[in-house]
Amino acid sequence: MTLGLLNANPVVQAKKERLARTQDQHRDYDGLDTLDTKYVRDIRDPEHPYSLEQLSVLSEDSITLDDKLNRILITFTPTIQHCRMATIIGLCLRAKLKECLPLHYKVDIRVSPGSHADEDSVNKQLNDKERVVAALENPNLRQLVDECICSNEI
């Protein structure tokens, strides 16, 4: 029974093989782009018991890093055009990255162009710092976000 899930039949990808990390790749933030996907791809989708990577919401191409300016752009693809969870996914991304990245990194989050009916509106909300902070102070939203980002996966 699919109670109210908008996208009842998501397409699920097999989880990508985790390459064994060598010593070099761990250390500091030079190879940040590959490390980043590690942080975010296991974020659980708010509606389905799968990770964002498995649902192809995020892929390795999702992250663009500007090392000199310490800026990151993340692009994600909601599973359907009218995904109501788009802003939640965005919040999850922000919350997770805040935990993992050095504080001075600037993060911009957008939906992939053309992937969402309210693309501009979602993008604007996700990149309004004040709105994000206020949303994450909302106990209900915070709880949902915490459930999504505290994955059991390694």
Next chain:
Amino acid sequence: MRRCSSGDNTEFLKIEFDDSVHKHSGVLYRVPLGNINRVGFKNHRVDSSGILIQELVDRRHRFVVVKPVLSTNNPKAQDTVVVVEKLEPLCAGGGWDAGDYSNFPDAPDAAVARHAPAAFDEVFVALWVVEAADERPNHGGGSVDSLGYERSASGWVRFELVVSIDNWFEGFVLLVGLSVIVRFRRDRERERERDEGRRMDLMEKNLELIEVQKLEGHTDRVWNAAWNPVSPILASCSGDNSTVLEETHTRTVRSCSWSPSGKLLATASFDGTTAIWEDLGDEFECISTLEGHENEVKSVSWNASGSYLATCSRDKSVWIWEVLGGNEYDCASVLNGHTQDVKMVLWHPTLDVLFSCSYDNTIKVWWSEDDDGDYQCVQTLDESTNGHSSTVWAISFNAAGDKMVTCSDDLTLKIWGADISMMHSGEGYAPWTHLCTLSGYHDRTIFSTHWSSDDIIASGAGDDAIGLFVDSKQHDPVNGPSYNLLLKKEKAHEMDINSVQWSPSKESRLLASASDDGMVKIWQLETTP
């Protein structure tokens, strides 16, 4: 005026009677000009048991002037003469009672409001206190001089002029019991020289923004920093919610604003309330909490006279609150019109006109035509009127109140102007028009902007930089005024700058900046040697 010698062979200035000096005026002699930053009055009363009581006048909103004492008509004179015209001493004879005071007259030339420094600067040249010509100067110890003596039934009553050195507060406290009328004259020549001097200072010399102080202590981002208008205090609000505020606000305090008197601080919080705090000296006490908004309150602003408060919220509304006596605040108006989250609200510096800016990319102007408290939106500045193309985060006015600057997520600052003399003379609403757009200076959202009293615009943005801009003074009849970048301080902070604010002090060009890195920094704009 002429120079005289006193008994110890020192020279001093003496005031002669003439038409412009009332015989009851008082004078203070021989105080070096450079030492004077503060002038006040103390009232010495003798109570019924013959005990001399010293008291300072209860200031309330009775500030008269906001300038140090200036020199006489002899520009080389080191002496200063402080003149207050028409000083009427209390009558001798009869005892003094608590209620035995003359009221401060409400004459228009007396009440240049402390909170309207722009109007004040237009007219103030000198404030003189002149004793009757036949009075000798009476020197008290150090910095005190007496204006004169009055004899009452219970003993001598002495009026003292207190001069003290105070780096911050420049103003007068009026003596209770004396009715005082202060006259101002406009000295255009001096003003021109002063302005020229400052402009040359800005454009021809090398300027630097030097960090003079770093205030650490917050454990979370700092959203806002606000200078107290009358004393050297800086209030800052942070996501970390300090112990005192925590009892009142349950979520982030987003912004704070001092009342014009500097006695009250209003804080706007994401918990949907606005709290009013009173400065009790060693601590702040929450005297009132304003509720009503449906969700996060983003900004709060006091009007020029401190009689109204405005708040705005993500619920898209702007609320106007009336300041009643006894810590009472009443909701006077709920203004709807914005279609999205309202980011900031600000009263005009001299008129009771309210401005708000929003996530809906517009700036709205609210005004009550009939002065009956019925505020309406009289203008919306949007993209069709050369407005911003994304969220507008902040507004600031110049000292005169005829120009304003706004900043936005669209990475620009915009300058607007209006003919407010029309509004001052009651001819109805004067609309704001776009004058200039400053773009290409920041490459991330500009969160804050502030216009200093000596015409420097500061901006603080998500690129961690502070920008300073000045009028290029090139009057282009076609394109209107233009503004140049004075300097850009890159990496002023390690993270986004959320707020910039110039200090109200005229002594030095101090700027406070608050950032996501949890720090508040104070900068001084100086010329490099």
